[in-house]
Amino acid sequence: GDSVTQMEGPVTLSEEAFLTINCTYTATGYPSLFWYVQYPGEGLQLLLKATKADDKGSNKGFEATYRKETTSFHLEKGSVQVSDSAVYFCALRYGGSQGNLIFGKGTKLSVKP
């Protein structure tokens, strides 16, 4: 079945470091791909998305490119801030009418000043 695999955390970085969180997926058809972020004590928020191969989603300095050939959607940011500390979830939405999201396990990011 469809699934998402994320790199395990926690990831600890110093402020202004480069961030990569790996995400690969298994899916039939051509899903849409998402990154959601969960800040401490808050609900999931959509960070960015891409709906077809080679699309790049971007928001708040974060980027991810939909790579069909490697079935990947890695999240990157050039310079992280303390305020980026959160749990990041990669997800796919199967292209059928059902529409529910399939999530990875999440990667906790801690950024130290």
Next chain:
Amino acid sequence: DTGVSQNPRHKITKRGQNVTFRCDPISEHNRLYWYRQTLGQGPEFLTYFQNEAQLEKSRLLSDRFSAERPKGSFSTLEIQRTEQGDSAMYLCASSLGTGTQETQYFGPGTRLLVL
């Protein structure tokens, strides 16, 4: 736009009791989803509604679980005869439209602890 709201935010109950959670979606959103998130895991799909119709239920949704969306607005999720394994965060999300333009907006969740 007030966002998706869920009540209560926290619930502690004893094993065997029934609990009910409520979700108020963003106004005019026609789709409403329920997910469950356990510690260290990503959210897992439980069920979803399009307007008042419940269109899909996950295998995770045992017979003890029931969800309703009577007027196509708010939704309730009831768990009967709770078990310790039901302890989790229950998330609600709503969206408008379908296809590649659909974006699900999540509420803050209801954290359930079954003693």
